[in-house]
Amino acid sequence: MKKNQLEIACFNYESAIIAQESGADRIELCENMQLGGTTPNYILALKVRENITIKMHVIIRPRGGDFVYTDEEFTEMKQDIKQFKKLGVDGFVFGILNSDGSVNKKQNQELVNLASPLSCTFHRAFDVVNAIEQGLEDVIACGFSTILTSGRGKNVEEGIDDLEMIQKLAKDRIEIMPGGGLRSSNIKLLQDKLEPTFYHSSAITDNSETANPEEIKELKDFL
Secondary structure (H helix, E strand, O other): OOOOEEEEEEOOHHHHHHHHHOOOOEEEEOEOHHHOOEOOOHHHHHHHHHHOOOEEEEEOOOOOOOOOOOHHHHHHHHHHHHHHHOOOOOEEEEOOEOOOOOEOHHHHHHHHHHHOOOEEEEOHHHHHOOOHHHHHHHHHHHOOOEEEEOOOOOOOOOOHHHHHHHHHHHOOOOEEEEEOOOOOOOHHHHHHHOOOOEEEEOOOOOOOOOOOHHHHHHHHHHO
């Protein structure tokens, strides 16, 4: 039977160690929290990979801002996937849209194929797709294993109805991972409405960029 699990978004080395020691099931490594997370430095990723044993996904996002990329940025994303694959990471997190807000199937598919056999998560670019049901089908067609989404809300509480709807539409074809303002204070609201899944949180409770071990433990207690 499927069970709830926890992924921690880590913006530095300390958070990755804290996540492992506090019982997280997986980390998503990124940098630049103020930009919503961008591709981490290779040296940071290497250091983290050498010092944690839990699963480690890496975000592939060359810059903050929108999710429509130039040819140069797309080439950079491909190079990053090739590099990080050599480190023995467990998966990748990315998402590319067309300028009209639809999912760029061609480019996403190319990256998913490049990442294979590692799993890929379509990140919160999903929260700005122009048509949620079509977007879901397009992401599934590209071969992603997970969608990280707040349900198009500012946070998961605001998006809870959409999260429930998307999960029902997805059935068992793709995992819907709630993320965006997820904390121990609101995770119960989601659990009451959603089937067991992965939950995503930075577990940051102050003005730093570092996860709070107590918050991770509290999140895990709910799961």
